[in-house]
Amino acid sequence: MQKLIKGIHQFQRESFVPLQGLFEQLAKGQSPDTLFITCSDSRIDPTLLTRTPPGDLFILRNAGNIVPPHGAGGGEAATIEFAVAGLGVKDIIICGHSHCGAMKGILDPDQLVEMPAVAAWLSNADSTRRIMKENYSDLEGDRLLSATVEENVLVQLENLRTLPSVAARLAKGDLHLHGWVYKIETGQVFAYDVESSQFLKLTDCDPPVEPAVQHRKTNLI
Amino acid sequence: MQKLIKGIHQFQRESFVPLQGLFEQLAKGQSPDTLFITCSDSRIDPTLLTRTPPGDLFILRNAGNIVPPHGAGGGEAATIEFAVAGLGVKDIIICGHSHCGAMKGILDPDQLVEMPAVAAWLSNADSTRRIMKENYSDLEGDRLLSATVEENVLVQLENLRTLPSVAARLAKGDLHLHGWVYKIETGQVFAYDVESSQFLKLTDCDPPVEPAVQHRKTNLI
Amino acid sequence: MQKLIKGIHQFQRESFVPLQGLFEQLAKGQSPDTLFITCSDSRIDPTLLTRTPPGDLFILRNAGNIVPPHGAGGGEAATIEFAVAGLGVKDIIICGHSHCGAMKGILDPDQLVEMPAVAAWLSNADSTRRIMKENYSDLEGDRLLSATVEENVLVQLENLRTLPSVAARLAKGDLHLHGWVYKIETGQVFAYDVESSQFLKLTDCDPPVEPAVQHRKTNLI
Amino acid sequence: MQKLIKGIHQFQRESFVPLQGLFEQLAKGQSPDTLFITCSDSRIDPTLLTRTPPGDLFILRNAGNIVPPHGAGGGEAATIEFAVAGLGVKDIIICGHSHCGAMKGILDPDQLVEMPAVAAWLSNADSTRRIMKENYSDLEGDRLLSATVEENVLVQLENLRTLPSVAARLAKGDLHLHGWVYKIETGQVFAYDVESSQFLKLTDCDPPVEPAVQHRKTNLI
Amino acid sequence: MQKLIKGIHQFQRESFVPLQGLFEQLAKGQSPDTLFITCSDSRIDPTLLTRTPPGDLFILRNAGNIVPPHGAGGGEAATIEFAVAGLGVKDIIICGHSHCGAMKGILDPDQLVEMPAVAAWLSNADSTRRIMKENYSDLEGDRLLSATVEENVLVQLENLRTLPSVAARLAKGDLHLHGWVYKIETGQVFAYDVESSQFLKLTDCDPPVEPAVQHRKTNLI
Amino acid sequence: MQKLIKGIHQFQRESFVPLQGLFEQLAKGQSPDTLFITCSDSRIDPTLLTRTPPGDLFILRNAGNIVPPHGAGGGEAATIEFAVAGLGVKDIIICGHSHCGAMKGILDPDQLVEMPAVAAWLSNADSTRRIMKENYSDLEGDRLLSATVEENVLVQLENLRTLPSVAARLAKGDLHLHGWVYKIETGQVFAYDVESSQFLKLTDCDPPVEPAVQHRKTNLI
Numbered sequence A, B, C, D, E, F: 001m002q003k004l005i006k007g008i009h010q011f012q013r014e015s016f017v018p019l020q021g022l023f024e025q026l027a028k029g030q031s032p033d034t035l036f037i038t039c040s041d042s043r044i045d046p047t048l049l050t051r052t053p054p055g056d057l058f059i060l061r062n063a064g065n066i067v068p069p070h071g072a073g074g075g076e077a078a079t080i081e082f083a084v085a086g087l088g089v090k091d092i093i094i095c096g097h098s099h100c101g102a103m104k105g106i107l108d109p110d111q112l113v114e115m116p117a118v119a120a121w122l123s124n125a126d127s128t129r130r131i132m133k134e135n136y137s138d139l140e141g142d143r144l145l146s147a148t149v150e151e152n153v154l155v156q157l158e159n160l161r162t163l164p165s166v167a168a169r170l171a172k173g174d175l176h177l178h179g180w181v182y183k184i185e186t187g188q189v190f191a192y193d194v195e196s197s198q199f200l201k202l203t204d205c206d207p208p209v210e211p212a213v214q215h216r217k218t219n220l221i
Ligand SMILES: [Zn+2]
Pocket: A039, A040, A041, A063, A064, A065, A097, A099, A100, A101, A102, A103
């Protein structure tokens, strides 16, 4: 705690002054363009990663960057609704990461015996677990974990689409969803690419151009 | 009731005999290819509509052909899991219909004051309601109701995709989802067509050929 | 799917025309007298069994013909409320059946390891399971399964009575409840008979004559 | 508080000694024959009313002597299961009372605006409310309140029957259910009498003789 | 039952008359000062223990004298809200007791295999279980059970503080919370003493004098 | 999005290199000392505020920095359990902030008509709302909002204490809870001070010295 308190004093002496104008402006109201959903993991810093100043990212963080589907209630549905319907964000990013402890818990439930609330929470990633089990029996170790992180981002995007405020904006075509994975040890970001059905390094992805309503076309055969 | 009891006797005298061999065979086990999800409405008869004999359709029916997303529990998740993971069905059809009372309830909640369980149930169609409100303000009357029936089929398909047994089979590519609307007064069936982003008369749709895994590609920008 | 699509075309060519007048009439509104609750099993066809035309039966189907008690919410409570309070049905039939997969799941939970949603759903038949365990330890095999099917129909009828719309109509005396079991291999229907405390072949039952309010008398010692 | 503390000292000086042997015996274990469910109302004292010593009555008390049906979970289901399956009680009494504040809340929800937890709790008496509304529109004032108290006892008995431990013992025939109403101002107790379908003064009721399994016969037409 | 009915007649003949004036007065309305929360155990009689007449104690009883935190709903939240916001009680006592069966269930979950509703209910004492496990590994037998009873009273007091009606009155400073343990075999009552951080015999405790708002000060470092 | 992607490239070119050693170390595992719970608001940046590098703060963010009590489940309970029981953090900070949109929603529910998930979520701040209503009727405007932010931090700390992993560590005395409020426009941080019962500027607070077990003493009169 003493370290944190010193940090705050340092912030107040050094960092606040150059940002003072911005903060005074922001005190009148925020209007972020992006909702950034990521894990609570201490090794991820969304504003450092994107080099964004205060005011740009509305940030939702929990263990495993999980979004329960509509009906579960809870902080995720509320925070997303506030961002989408209240603040009118234009993009939602779900950003998983390498070495995620929650994903390890999905693969090895025995780790969770003393953490029943975590185990219950991961029921929102039951699809991730079942996808891995039925489709990736050939993988193990780091490669299995990496694939789990990726599949979980896709699963949580499916869950996200069931939230009414999101569904209504997707039908309108003015909200875009993005699936990312951040690799802690290299600083790389991988984004899901629809054409290749893979996560590609962010630079290799085409920038998003089509309206979201396009996706509705392609839900079904 | 007397009418029903007479009907059963008539079934036993007239209809059972020609089907006796089939029924005796089926008594050893069922293996339907299709899960048919439709409304409880008395005007829809899935086996009449598809001219299928006993054993072909596993049938889930409730008010509004609704599928709560994963996490809500309930009979729908269980019945679908039983069909997908237990029986290995290859296709799931969600079939809405014209003049649906549940959809009227979505558009006019005042009708539901004395039906609180129906009102609560329709929270699983909150996305339908919000999509209609934010995107179809120009429609009213029959056209609004028809559009609601169609959008609700798409919303329930999104919910369906969050069920783990469904998600795992979709990732594998051996399960296909279909969105239909049945028009009571004409006997027509309309199926959602991905290319045109519309519900088309069933004859005008291309038959489904691609594996379901394709759809995953197109979830995102 | 091709088989179903052919069936629909056959329906449209052959079956629709003789029913066209009925369907056009029904398009103006339904008024079924009976709510028929049965299993999703592909081997049961309520309209075939009762030889009823479209419009006669409001049909609720799920795995195990289960009715969660009041408070659980879900599609069953909503569909029943819609039938009872919205459509004014006069009779409710809960119809179990021989060889029911859900009932097998009650007796052998090990079958459900890969079907957690089914296992959770069957908690609404916990009374069935406990009744079997504490009262039928002498039965096994087919006879145990048959007794389970019967007891479950009675348990679900108890659950049904806790739904407010049902309770209010039962107190009024103008709603009747019926417990049936359908035997796939013989086409027979057995109905619960109060006097003998048994399920009897439908022909052997006295037709229902007393008002439902009578039953309230006999709830208690 | 000072009054209570004085009372406890008085208990220890005066009341404990004559009961010391009983209390020392009871410290080894309880085996009450009866589960007594009543309201938290300060004007009811079950042990005073029945003149029973410590050890005879297992007592469940909440606002409105309410028993949520199976599936709701909560303290009532647990306490009843403990009494029925753990302690093997032979009788369960649900005892409502005159002037019950919870029942007033059912009839006049406006009283509950500042008591949302009470309002939510009374959803377990939705059947009571709906029965009153649809069947007792001719009553008002004290007579309406008295009828509500009585009907609520019957509704809660229906809920009670959905609890698995209760259902299994009822099927066995060795558990008996009783519906009572206590009138504060006169000390009278009224018990539901099956034959006359009325609450009668306890002395006027025939003592219970039939096994509970009898009731199952009469559930249905 | 015959014993209870005889007891009621004895109450009516002997006990009611001296209390008739009080009961007639109470029929006009109750205004208890204290909410007494205790276990359903047949060996505890709150009015005997405190020598209080009808009208003094509003009494909530369930297995384990448990209070689920805000959000769980159920009879406890409702009953407490009714007492605090409706009746304006000034003190709430949570009273555990020696030899409590529910506490034994916390320590030995194997006892609860046939009592799933009890097991689920005790999740509201998960903190008790975890506190015991992580802090009392040196205790066993009676001493472990006694410590569990005490810690559980403290845990339930924490839960109690999350109820909005309680929190608002605590902030105001006119509601007092008390943690007690009753020892069946000796008739002793122990009350939690803040200064010594122990449960002390009631006589040895200083009477409560400070306003509840004081406690808010000391929630945090 | 283009701005974010540019930011990421800038991060990779400029910020990653000096942190590369740290990130490679962290890829082997995290061990943060502190769980920092704050609002999703885009104007708060916990790592900027405390000048901490990646790896120091485990961060939970949702609308309103809310912690549902034990039993509600959800991402908050899981994330906190993971931090406390899995990672062994030593301090938990709940940090509210000036101009919080969620707190405005508590004070003016009409703003939430189109945001039902937010409205439902704020039920976890029902105590905040009730405390404000019953104790701060003299405040309005900015002062009312500021007081609401502060009281909500205290309410969420109470909720936090009901989580079993937290309760067990508090009983052990090696976990410390802190209530903070961050003022966007000035960069100031206020911390709840037990002695004065007020939020004081962080510099004016005594550093925390006592073990958490002390707080248990002072829960009660
Ligand atoms: Zn992670």
